[in-house]
Amino acid sequence: MAVNSELKRYFFVLLGFAILLLFYFMPPLNPAVDPMGKTFELSQAGKAGLGLFLLAGIWWVFEVIPIGVTSIAIGVLQPVFGIRPAKEAFRDFMDPTVMFILGSLLVGLAFTQCGITKRIAYKMLVIVGEDTRKILLGVFVLTALLTHVMAHTAVAGTMFPILMSILALYGGDLNKPSKFGKALFIGMAFAAGAGSICTLMGGARNPAAVGFYKEFTGQDVSFLQFSAALAPFGWVTVFLIFFLMITIFKPEKIKVPGLRQRAQQELAKLGPISKQEIFVLVVVALALCTLIFQKFIPALKGMDRSVPLLAAGLIFFITKVLTVKDLEKSIPWNIVLLFSGAMSIGFALWQTGAAEWMAVSWLSLIKDAPWLVFLLGISLLVLILTNFIMNVAAISICLPVALVIAKYLGVNPEIVLYSSVAMAGMPFLLLIGAAPNAIAYESKQFSTGEFFVTGIPASLAILAMVAIFSLTFWPIIGIPALVH
Template sequence: MDSNIEAKEPFDWKRFCFLMLGVALFVIVYYCPPLPDAVDPNGVHFPLSKEAKGALAVFLLAGTWWVFEVVPIGVTSLTIGALQALFLIRPAKVAFKDFMDPSVLFIFGSIVIGMVFTKTGLTKRLAYKMLIVVGEKTSMIYLGCFIVTAALAHIMAHTAVAATIYPLLLTIYALYGEGDKQTKFGKGLFMGMAYVAGAGSIVTLLGAARGAVAIGFYNDVVGKTVGFFELTKFMFPIGWLMVFLLWGFFMVFLKPEKTTIPGLRQKAKDLDANNGPITKNEILAAVIVGSVILIMSLGSLIDGFPKLHKTAVILCSTILFFVLNILDIDDLEEIPWNIILLFAGAMSIGFCLWDTGAAEWLAVNWLVMFEKASPFVFIMSIAFFVMIMTNFIMNVAAIAISLPVALVIAPYLGAAPEGILFASLVTAGMPFLLLVGAAPNAIAYDSKQFTTGEFFMYGIPASAMLMVVVAIAVGVIWPLMGMPIYVTPAG
C-alpha cells in the first residue's frame, strides 16, 4: 500500500451528535401539539401560534449549534434565515431583511474602526504606551486592559470599544511570546475584554442603546423617568465592582502561565521609540473616530442637539476612511464576515421571537411563576430572565418583552419599579454565555483563543457571580444609596 496515502480522518461523532441534537430539538418543538396559552395576572391570554412555535424551534436549533460550533457560527445564522422562510415562520423578505438591520451595520462600522486603528499604527502606539505604564506583571496587564475597556464603554458604545481595543490586545498578546497558540493568558485577555466591556457599558446611557429603551418603557408604564446622571449614580458602583470581580475571576480561572514577561517594559519602550512621529493617517483616523464619539455622545447629553442615528454616524466614518484612502478594497475583503453573519442571524432570530409572539409567551410564563413571591425574589427572577434571554436575543428585545409585564405585576407584590429597572439593566449588559449575546463577545472570539463551548463554560460561573452582585445591589447597595426597593403592596 502506498505510504503516501493519507490516513482517513476518523468520523467526528461528537460533532454529528450535537448537529443532530439541534435538528431533533427543532423537529420536536415544531411538530409538537399546541402548547397552552400564557396568561398574565390580569387574565390576558398570550397564545403560542404555529409560527411562534416554529420560532422557538429555530431558536433551540440555533442555540445548540452556536454553543457546540458544529458548523461555523455564521453558517448557523444563515440557517436561521433559511428555516424561517422554508417553514413559513416569517416571509423570506422579512427574515433576511433583519440581516441588514442598522444594529448589524453598526457592528460592521465598529469593526472597520478597529481595522483602521491597526492599519494606521494607532493600535501599536497605544498598546506600547499602556504596557510602559502597567509593566511586566501579567496580572497588571489584565487589570490595565480591563480598566481601559470599561472606562471607554462609559463614553462610547461597547461594540465600538471592543472593536477598538481588540487589535490592541492582539498586539499585547504577540509580546507574550506564544505565537498564535491558545493560552490561559490569551483566553483571559480576550474573554475578559468582552465581559468588562459589558460591565462598563451599564454605567452610562452612552455605552449601549438598552438603557434608553428600558427607561422609555419605564416611563410609559410607571410615569417616571430616569436622568442621565441618576442612572450613572446607581450603576457606577455595580459596574466597577463587576470589573474588579471579573479581574479576580480571570486570575483564578485563567491565571496566566507566566507571572511576568521579563523585559516587556523595555521592549515596549524600544518599540514605541521605533514607531517614530505620529503619521497623517493616524491623525486623520483619530480625528474621525473622535468626531463620531462626540456626535453620538452629544445627542444623549444635550437636549435639543440633533439625535442622529448612531449607525448613520458610524458609517460616515467608514465612508471617510475609504474616501481619504486610509482603507482600500483589500481591507474591505478582510472584514470578518463570520462575525457579521453571526449578529445578522442573532438579529433575525430575535425579531422572529418578537414578531411571532414567542418571546412574549416565554416572558409571561416565566414571570407569572413568581407572581406570589417576595419582592426581592421577584426582582431577582426578572434579572435572571433578562440575563438568560439577552444571551440569545438582543438585550433591547429581552428588556422589551419582560419589563412591561414585570412593572405591571410589581405593585401587587410590593416591589418598587426602580429595583426592577436597574436590576434588569445590569444583567442585560452582561451576557456571559453565548457569543450572540453581545458584539464584544463575538469580536473577542475572532482572536481564536477560545471556542464557543469554552466561552459558555466560563460564562456559567461568571453569570452566577453576576447574579450574586445583583442580589447584593438590590438588598444592600441601592437601598443605602436611597433607591426604593420595596413599596406597600397595591390592593
C-alpha cells in the same frame, strides 16, 4: 480522535434538528396569562420559532458548523418551517445594528492600519509594566472606562487590535491559544458589558429601559441617578471579572521579563505621531462626538447610530487609509454574519409572539413569590433572553410585564429597572449576546464552548450581586426594595 470529534459534531447537528421538529409537530401549548388576565397564545409559527431558537443555540455553543453559517441556516429554515417569509427573515441580516457592528470593525481596522493601536498598546505596557495580572487589570479598566462614553461595540472594535499587539509582545504563536490570551479577550468582552451599564451612554438598552420605566411609573430617571445606582454595580463586576480571569485562566507567565523595555523600544521605533494617525483620530473623534451628542441635538435625534461609524469608514476608503484588500481579508465576515442571524432569530421570536409568551409564562410562575425571589426571577429571565436576542428586545419584552407584577407585590419599580438593565448589559454565555463577545472570538484564543463555560460562574456572580445590592447598597442610597 478525529472520528469521535466528527461523531460528536453530527450528534449535535441532529439534536438541533430533532428539537426543531419536536416543537414544530408538538400539540398547541397553553396560552400564557399575565397578572391583568390578558392571554398570550403561542401560534404554530411561534412554536417553530422556539424550536429554531434552540437549534441555533445548540449549534452556536458546540460550533457544529461555522457560527456565521449557522446564521445562514436561521434565514433558510424560517420560510421552510413557516416561521416567516424569506424576505422578512433575510431583511434583518442588514439591520442597522449589524451595520453598526460593521462600522465599529472598520474603525478598529483603521486604527490598526495607521499604527495607533500599536502606539496605545506599547504605551499601556510601559505604564503597567511586566506583571501579566497588572496588564489584564489595565486592559479591563481601560475597556470599562471607554464604555462610559462610547457604545461597547465601538469600544471592543477599538480594543481588539490593541490586545492583539499586547498578545504579540507576550510571545508565542498568535494563532495558538494561551491562557493569557483567553483571559485577555474573554475578560475584555465581559468588561465591555460591565462598563456599559454605568451610564446612559453605554448602550441603547439603557435609555430604552428608562423610557419604559417612565411610561409605566410616570417618573423619570436622570443621568446622575442612573449612574449612582449602576456605576458601583458595573465597577464591582469589572474587578470580579479580573479575579475570575486570573483564577480560571492563570497566565502561563506571572511576569514577562524585559516586556517594558521591549515596549519602550517599539514605541520609540514608531517615532512621533504621524499625520495619518492624527487624521484617523480626528475622524473617529468626530464620529463618536456625533453619537454622544445625538441625544442633545434635535437635528441628529432621528439618525441611526450606525451612520457616523459607517461615514467614518467611507472617509477612510476615500482617503485610502483602508483599501478593498482590507475589506476582503481583514473584516471578520463570520462575525458580521453571526450578528445578522442573531437579529433575524430575535425579530422572529418577537414578531411571532414567542418571546412575549416565554416572558409572561415565566413571570407568571413567580408572581406570588417573595420579593427577592421575584427580583431574581426577572433578572434570570432577562439574563437568558439577552444571551439569545437583542438586549433592547429582552428589556422590551420583560420590563413592562415585570413592572406590572412589581406593583402588585409592593416591589420598588426602580429596583426592577436597575436589576434588569444590569442583566441585559452582561450576556456572558453566548457570542450572540453582545458584539464584544463575537469580536473577542475573532482572536481565535477560545472556543464558543470555553466562552459558555467561563460565562456560567460570571453570570451566577452578577445574579448574586443583584441580591446583595438589593439588600444593601440600593437601600442605602434611597432605593428600598419594597414600597408601601
